[in-house]
Amino acid sequence: MRVFLLTLHMIAAVFLIGPLVLVPMNGLRGIRTGDIDTVRTSARQTFLYCLLSLLVFGLGAAVITASTKVTFGTAWLTISMTLYVVAFAIILLVLVPALRHAVTLMEAGRQVDDGTGHKDFDKESNVTARAMDLQTKGKLDSVRGRATASAGVASLLFLVITILMVTQPFGA
Template identity: 35%
Template sequence: MDTLISVLHVATAVFIIGPMAILPMTAMRAIRAGNGAQVAVLAKSTTVFSWLSLLVFVFGFGAMSLAPEEYELTVATPWILWSIILYVVAFALSLFVVVPAMKRAAAALNETDAASGVTARDAGYPAIAAGSGIVALLLVAVVVLMVWKP
């Protein structure tokens, strides 16, 4: 059973956390192209993948609880605690900074016509770039902690 939960934890991390981190970067390309409809779809997709990332969190707790006693894993184990903190920060940034900025960008691009020339800066590009960059770095730090287990 512990192998199944570990596989689910890793598989959901790859197939859910990956898109959660990458989709906002795709949205930045759509903003530069002036495609508000695509930015709106990517904002919705990022929201879905961010919420689905909680499955990785749940499977991680399952893997931790099924680990052999010799490892003495608890939530207070430093690498687990830091992984939880970094993930929660990344999750919050994704849902409360990146996604709203993407929605505002989509609205700004959809409200204007081509003649008005909404720039990427006007469409919230810096907030998306900074927020999604920090989210990606935090998630990489979580991966490092999961592999390294200092």
């Protein structure tokens, strides 16, 4: 049973954590190029993969429960689980809201006055390339920085978790 659960845990990690690390990069590229649809899709997918990553966490807990060698008190495991909780929180509380806020700012930056006082979306405008509103561009740059930093930190945490899972330092 342990081998089966470990196999499911590894498969889930590859197919859920992998995209969770890569999808936000598309959103960052979308912010840079002004592609609102890409950023919107990236925010939605990042949120979904973050929630689905709980399956990896749950399967890992099931593997520990079925194991005779490793317990929840094992140092590398406790560190890995703590780092996962931190990465999960960063993604849900910083990265996803930043991507969603970027969409809002990009949409606001694309609104142009048509001369009659009515604002409409200009499909050709690109808020990151030629800002109609420098304040909106400044806010977008700030949000992009926050999204970039949080995505980088979360990716680094998942890298450390992977190293801990493979090497199992501090005794098994």
